[in-house]
Amino acid sequence: MGRLRKGSDASWMLDQEMSTRLLHLACKHDAVQCARLILEGSHGITASPVDARDQLTRIPLQVTAESHSARCVELLLSKNARTEDM
Template sequence: MDPEKENRRLGDLSNEDNFQNLTPIKAALLNNLETALVNSVTQDDRNLFLTHSRQLVYDLDDDPSNRRGLALKLLLLCCYFDAIECTTSLLNGEVGTDFIPLVNGVDTETKTTALQAAAEAHSARCLKLLLKKRARTETRSKDGRSLLALEMALSSSR
């Protein structure tokens, strides 16, 4: 990639207010804490994930909608990478009792649920966990494709 384009792209990413508006790919390009958090997810390291998540939560303001959105964003990130240890700790409230994502919540940016993200990424372990947590299978994505999680899995070639 052209170095000037890459610098412009990284500059755009650094203007993000917090983890709210990030996709898993964008998250990998951000500051040390966020990069460390993403690395802990890709390695499915529960202890590092909890350490970095708690630091991120500590730095976040007290607005409940921001906290809920961030928790959901982290859940989608964990599901995307099939990080079952991280996903379990997040859903069990180990990051913080006021920081538990809604299993059926729809991410404001990707317009998908955790089940849909896991299905599209073929994340079998997270799919099983989310189904045990009663994730809704009949919910269609709100991203313009209007697909069920099963349809997303079948149409994805990860």
């Protein structure tokens, strides 16, 4: 647990992993405001890369397209999400 001190590399990785999970969840439910906050890293949240892969190796744009989340598709494309991985 000593390695998980705030600011350590291990702490950053846990925050990054959680941000990625939250981004995928927000995209699945077309929660565009939540997705924007996660991508921008606002309010103490570690920013998630727009092309961060989940445990099934899907990118947020794939999750968004599968869920027909039109507003999040627009947001991800405006943040330069990669379309060639689809």
